[in-house]
Amino acid sequence: MRRSYIGLFIFFIALVVIYQNNLIPLSVTKPISEYVIKNAYTETGAPNAVTAIYLFYRYYDTLFEALMLLFSIIAVIYMSVHEHEGDRYDE
Amino acid sequence: MNDHSQLLNRSMGIIYPFIILFGLYMIANGHVSPGGGFQGGAVLSAIFIAKYLSQPIMFLDLARVQTLEKTALLALLILVTLFITLNVYQTFIQVIPYYLILANLLIGLKVACGMTIIFYRFAFYESRE
Amino acid sequence: MLEIALILIVITSITAIQTRYLRQAVLYLGLFSMAISFVYLMYGAPDVALAEAIIGSTLSTILFIVALQKYKIYTIYYALQADELEENGQLSIHKQQLIKTLEKFCTKQELEAQIIYSTEPLEHIIAQHQYALILVEKNDVITIYAHPENYKFDSLKQFLEIEAHPRYHYEFLKVEEDIL
Incomplete structure (x- = not known):
């Protein structure tokens, strides 16, 4: 049951992404750093262009980076269970 | 690391609020000045590491911290998805800084929880006594 | 700058x-x-x-x-008779070779060997000290007592079977918990 919910959620997200790709055309000139430096403040209103990049222009990367941190934490928890502890984390 | 140094305890007690303040400042001003969610979250996790250095006791419920972290990740996903799909930012450009602050806050919460979990698992659970 | x-x-x-x-x-x-x-x-x-x-x-x-x-220290007690420690603290060549073998094992397993020569009786060491291994030598037979929670014991057995000593024979014993 839980897995089917997760599957539905992923399907929904995939639909959104595909729909979104049609909405926003890729209209960026070739050296992308120049484009960002020139337009970051006017387009996002953030003086720090780095934040504008990782939360606005390249939000996919940020999301998956956060996900990777979660994976590494799961790995640490899985590796460091020692014998006397209960099965709280085993699932 | 077992002797409870009075000096360390007192100085850590003074330092805590400044660490919290610095981390929150770094997160909240991530879109204006250098810093951001990741760095601010790492600074915030230094609170618990300093706590461990002064008093090595296990006082956190790590399962709860992990639930908090997963919730932060889910909220971040929902926030970014909504922000992109609703297309508010194309008409109201003033929304974007608030979105940046909120996303930075969520990332900071997530990173702080994650680092704390890694450190505490590492410090307490690996030992074979 | x-x-x-x-x-x-x-x-x-x-x-x-x-x-x-x-x-x-x-x-x-x-x-x-x-x-x-x-x-x-x-x-x-x-x-x-x-x-x-x-x-x-x-x-x-x-x-x-x-x-x-948390870097593990592998404590090895070598139980000797009081007269076995020779005058300038030097051990015989065979004993030194045995210790070298054990140190080689520890380096292979990424442990840090700490070897303590003791003249205390065996029961006293078991009761009083933190140990991983205790070596007791009697008539060319070395009895190795291992701590009940010693999880490297099986690999030590295998290692010592390969690297046999010219003079000594080994005998392995695990200390039961109810002795303690």
Whole structure:
């Protein structure tokens, strides 16, 4: 049951992404750093262009980076269970 | 690391609020000045590491911290998805800084929880006594 | 200023590799992170410099030091008779060879061997001290007593079967918990 919910959620997200790709055309000139430096403040209103990049222009990367941190934490928890502890984390 | 140094305890007690303040400042001003969610979250996790250095006791419920972290990740996903799909930012450009602050806050919460979990698992659970 | 930081990077990275003690290597790595974050700052990347200073210089240093704190020491008690320790503290060649074999095992398993020569009786050592192995020698037979929680015991058995000693025979015993 839980897995089917997760599957539905992923399907929904995939639909959104595909729909979104049609909405926003890729209209960026070739050296992308120049484009960002020139337009970051006017387009996002953030003086720090780095934040504008990782939360606005390249939000996919940020999301998956956060996900990777979660994976590494799961790995640490899985590796460091020692014998006397209960099965709280085993699932 | 077992002797409870009075000096360390007192100085850590003074330092805590400044660490919290610095981390929150770094997160909240991530879109204006250098810093951001990741760095601010790492600074915030230094609170618990300093706590461990002064008093090595296990006082956190790590399962709860992990639930908090997963919730932060889910909220971040929902926030970014909504922000992109609703297309508010194309008409109201003033929304974007608030979105940046909120996303930075969520990332900071997530990173702080994650680092704390890694450190505490590492410090307490690996030992074979 | 930038040149000093760049030279410092080279020096600290080489010393971190070359030093013999892990603790010092960790400290050199912390210094290296500090210097390289300064270089990032000089090249105009304050965000990266902040992340490097926080993660590389603080968190990973603390994690490494905590890990070194947990670095396992393998304590081996060598129970001797009082007259077996010769006058200048030198042991016979056979015993030295045995100890060399055990140290080789420990290096292979990434443990740090700590060998303690003791003239106390066996029961006293078992009751009083923290130990991993106790060696007792009697008529060319070495009896190895292992702590009940010693999880390297089976691999030690295998290792000693391969690396047989010319003079001694081994006998393995696990200390039962109810003796304690």
